[in-house]
Amino acid sequence: MSLPLFAAYPALASSIAHQPMALLPTPVEPLGGNGKGFSNAWIKRDDLTHNEYGGNKIRKLEFILAEAVGQGKKRVVTFGAIGTNHGVATSMLCQQQGIACTVFLFDQPISKTVQQNLQLMQHYGAELIYCGSLFSSVFRYYFNQYRLNKECYFLFAGGSNVAGTIGFVNAAFELKAQIDNGEMPEPELIVCPVGSSSTLAGLTIGCQLAGLNTQVKGIRVAPAFLGPFPACTTGTVGALMKKTQQQLEAAGVEPKEKWKKPELISDYYGEGYGVATRAGELAQLSMLQQGIKVEQTYTAKAVAAFYDELAVASGPCLYWHTYNSQDMAEQVEQVENKKMPVELQAFLAG
Ligand SMILES: Cc1ncc(COP(=O)(O)O)c(C=O)c1O
Known part of the structure; x- marks a missing residue:
């Protein structure tokens, strides 16, 4: 199957370097679980992007x-x-x-x-x-x-960087194809963890380009500032998005009058990068019951946020799972x- 992004924009194939290495598309599945909104819960299994070591990278x-x-x-x-x-x-x-x-x-x-x-x-x-x-x-x-x-x-x-972000623009087109194939309904919301930002940046750009009416919320798990320097803020994510949009536009993607802004939620960060939170630990236990392994630095905090979103959502919501699940023993x-x-x-x- 040709890359979903290149299928939508054939001109990109001649200017954007790509080497197949991942097992794509990754599955979308109902997530399961008990509680308000869980019948709306879906998971994108990027833990399975590779047969040796998966995850969003x-x-x-x-x-x-x-x-x-x-x-x-x-x-x-x-x-x-x-x-x-x-x-x-x-x-x-x-x-x-x-x-x-x-x-x-x-x-x-x-x-x-x-x-x-x-x-x-x-x-x-x-x-x-x-x-x-x-x-x-x-x-x-x-x-x-x-x-x-x-x-x-x-x-x-x-x-x-821009190349990495384009990987997640492509991921949004992959999701769009899965929705079109009837594998899942169009989600009203995607939730993903945010560290260095290209997952959120790429999905936000990609959902807009692919014509999805889906809100993308990134859950910040890294420090917002490094000393006086912004490190993980809507400004830094926005700057990465802008560079990516410029490269895509230069390669033939029609410029948008209004690109969407990133949505970055800081409420689940807790006391620091890699420091476990109570909500994260509870989310970790609950996900284990569904057979999904999450870890304390990124995915537990994102799932805690996802659960809170489910409780107030009115339609399908997708948790984008970013952590490898292959056994590395x-x-x-x-x-x-x-x-x-x-x-x-x-x-x-x-
Ligand atoms: C398991 C996992 N999830 C999420 C992220 C965050 O993704 P991004 O760096 O694109 O914000 C990382 C980054 O290292 C990660 O390792």
């Missing part, structure tokens, strides 16, 4: 790595928290594409998922550079020796923790 990387390879790059340099899912997905697909991968890492509360992801990045051959704080990580991402090397592709945390077993940077070993040891 794979969609972005189809466009990002195709762009990097097209530009002759030999290394992807990125950053994220020590438990970054983006780091795992990027190092896995880089390894598959024969590209090196470097990840600058900052602290977050340690959990089983966090430790596992650190091991997985090692398993996939990433160079891990531990920086401690988020600020120091960002600083070292912008100021390091790789900046002098033209063969390095610099990828913002979470895969949130085998890959984790093959990793020797001793090879981890010593600072990280010390951090994990407490």
Whole structure:
């Protein structure tokens, strides 16, 4: 099947790089559960985007790595928290594409998922550079020796650049095709977690372009500001959307008189990035009863918001599930923790 975005806009195929890597389309399913509005609940299974390691990053990387390879790059340099899912997905697909991968890492509360992801990045051959704080990580991402090397592709945390955002514009067209095929009714609302923003940015643009009357709400799970600098605000999401819209318009998409603005909800963030909330923990338990695994940093907080939305919605609502569900035990077993940077070993040891 041709890419849904290119099917709608054939001109894009000649100017936007894309390399199939994901298992698409991901299923849409009724979610189930007990409570007000649950008969309206649907889930988009982006946990199944890849047969080894799924989640929302794979969609972005189809466009990002195709762009990097097209530009002759030999290394992807990125950053994220020590438990970054983006780091795992990027190092896995880089390894598959024969590209090196470097990840600058900052602290977050340690959990089983966090430790596992650190091991997985090692398993996939990433160079891990531990920086401690988020600020120091960002600083070292912008100021390091790789900046002098033209063969390095610099990828913002979470895969949130224009190419990654286009992955989620395409995702909205994929959903539109599933609605047209009768796989689910048109949702009045989509809820997704927001970290680095391209999932929300791409879905907001994509739903509008695909002609869906669906509101997209992003649940902020990352700090809004980094010191004085905005990091995850409607302004930063809007800026990413604008750059993406400009690239799409330059490639042949008709300009919209009024592009939709992003909707970013901050009420579920709690005490910090990666810090569990009570509502998130309850959502996690409830999702487990439906056979869906969510984690505390992103998806538990988004599901907590989704449940509250269901209670007041009048039509179908779609939770966009972004967290990998493949079992990674085998890959984790093959990793020797001793090879981890010593600072990280010390951090994990407490
Ligand atoms: C499981 C999961 N869900 C959601 C997100 C947030 O997506 P985005 O970075 O596009 O805002 C991330 C980002 O790392 C993630 O790992």
